Amino acid sequence: MAMKQVIVVNGALDLPRGKMAAQVAHAAVGALLGAPHQNQALWLQQGMPKVVVQCASEDELQALLARAEAAGLPALLIRDAGRTVVEAGTATCVGIGPDLAERIDPITGALPLVR
Numbered sequence: 001m002a003m004k005q006v007i008v009v010n011g012a013l014d015l016p017r018g019k020m021a022a023q024v025a026h027a028a029v030g031a032l033l034g035a036p037h038q039n040q041a042l043w044l045q046q047g048m049p050k051v052v053v054q055c056a057s058e059d060e061l062q063a064l065l066a067r068a069e070a071a072g073l074p075a076l077l078i079r080d081a082g083r084t085v086v087e088a089g090t091a092t093c094v095g096i097g098p099d100l101a102e103r104i105d106p107i108t109g110a111l112p113l114v115r
Helices: 017-034 038-043 060-071 101-108
Strands: 002-011 050-055 077-079 091-100
Touching: 002 017, 002 038, 002 060, 002 101, 017 077, 017 091, 038 077, 038 091, 050 060, 060 077, 060 091, 091 101
Parallel strands: 002 050
Antiparallel strands: 002 091, 077 091
16 A cells, blocks of 8 residues: 655746745645544655656646545645745645555646656
């Protein structure tokens, strides 16, 4: 039972690396806290595997969130507070999981890695 977490970044924003790292951290922690305790425990035992990918737009980010929620996956949309780089309320990323990789991959598996 391979567990994973995927963070999807809104690539249209072209966030500076530090800002992106902070937003990804928000998504990772927030989605973890929304996951069932059994998922949390298994994911922690497996070394907290995670992947950071990107999508092309906020619309795509919202669609991925809807697909994850429809599949019953723990998912959380992160909206920025607007204190630095982007306007308040800007959707920056979505955290999905931790859950079984086989449940997450159909939703995020075709997305490119963040580079």
